[in-house]
Amino acid sequence: AKRKPVIAGNWKMNMTPSKAEEAVKETVELTKGMDGCDIVLCVPFVDIRVAVRATKxxxxKIGAQNVHFEKNGAFTGEISxxxxxxxxxxxxxxxxxxxRQYFGEIDATVNLRTKAALKAGLKVILCVGEILAERQANITAEIISMQTKLDLAGVEADELKNLIIAYEPVWAIGTGLTATPEQADKACGIIRNVICGLYGKEAAEAIIIQYGGSMNDxxxxxxxxxxxxxxxxxxxxSLVPAKFTEIVKAAQ
Ligand code: 3PY
Structure with missing residues (x-):
C-alpha cells in the first residue's frame, strides 16, 4: 500500500480494567517490532488509565470510543x-x-464531535457506512458520500492529517458478515473520491481509509x-490479542 496502514481495535463495551490491563500487555508483547502499521486499541473510558500506563x-496507542463536543459544562455522564x-x-x-443505531447519533452531532476532537489534537476515526436496505436499494455510494460530507463540514484541510475514515457497512457489524474485498475497495474508493472533491487530490491520496465490519485474522x-x-x-x-496480532501481521 502507498499509505502506512492503521490497525485499530474497537473493544466496544468489553473488558473491565483488570482484564484490559492483561489484554493490552499481551497485545504489546505479541506485536513488538511490527512497525509496518500503526496499532491502536480503542477501549472503554474506565480502561483508559490502565491501558495508557501499559502502553507507555x-x-x-490508545483510543476512546466517543467524545462529547462541548469543552466542559453541565453534560452529565459525558467526557470531553x-x-x-x-x-x-x-x-x-x-x-x-x-x-448511530442505539444512542441517537446523527451526522450533525458526529460533525460537532469530529470538529471538537480535532481542535483538541486528537486523531479521529470517523465511521460511515450504509445499512442493508440502502445497499439493496443501490444507494451505498450516495449514503456514504453524504455521510462523509456532512460529518466533515467545516473541518479544515490542515486538520485532515489527524483524520482517519472507517468504512463500516452496518450489515457487516457484529453479524459475522464481511464485505467482499471488492465491495470494501469500491466503497473506500468512493469515500476517497469525496475527499478529493472536498480537499483535492493530494489529500485524497494521503488519507487513511479503513475497512471495518467483522474483519478478523x-x-x-x-x-x-x-x-x-x-x-x-x-x-x-481485537479482544483476543493473538487474533488481533494476526491482523497486525497481515498489515506489515
Ligand atoms: C465490527 O467489526 O463489528 C466493528 O464494529 C468494528 O468497529
Missing amino acids: DTQV ADMLCECGVEYVIIGHSER ANAAELLAKENVDGGLIGGA
Whole structure:
C-alpha cells in the first residue's frame, strides 16, 4: 500500500480494567517490532488509565470510543476531548454505527464531535457506512458520500492529517458478515473520491481509509491487499490479542 496502514481495535463495551490491563500487555508483547502499521486499541473510558500506563513507550496507542463536543459544562455522564488528551488518549472513534443505531447519533452531532476532537489534537476515526436496505436499494455510494460530507463540514484541510475514515457497512457489524474485498475497495474508493472533491487530490491520496465490519485474522489479508483499504477497525477479534496480532501481521 502507498499509505502506512492503521490497525485499530474497537473493544466496544468489553473488558473491565483488570482484564484490559492483561489484554493490552499481551497485545504489546505479541506485536513488538511490527512497525509496518500503526496499532491502536480503542477501549472503554474506565480502561483508559490502565491501558495508557501499559502502553507507555510502546508501539501500541490508545483510543476512546466517543467524545462529547462541548469543552466542559453541565453534560452529565459525558467526557470531553481535553479529558481524553490529559489521560494520554491519542485517538477517538466517532460516529460508530452502534452509536448511530442505539444512542441517537446523527451526522450533525458526529460533525460537532469530529470538529471538537480535532481542535483538541486528537486523531479521529470517523465511521460511515450504509445499512442493508440502502445497499439493496443501490444507494451505498450516495449514503456514504453524504455521510462523509456532512460529518466533515467545516473541518479544515490542515486538520485532515489527524483524520482517519472507517468504512463500516452496518450489515457487516457484529453479524459475522464481511464485505467482499471488492465491495470494501469500491466503497473506500468512493469515500476517497469525496475527499478529493472536498480537499483535492493530494489529500485524497494521503488519507487513511479503513475497512471495518467483522474483519478478523482469517479475512484481513485479502481486505488489506486492496488498493483503497488502508487498515481496519476491528471489533470482536481485537479482544483476543493473538487474533488481533494476526491482523497486525497481515498489515506489515
Ligand atoms: C465490527 O467489526 O463489528 C466493528 O464494529 C468494528 O468497529
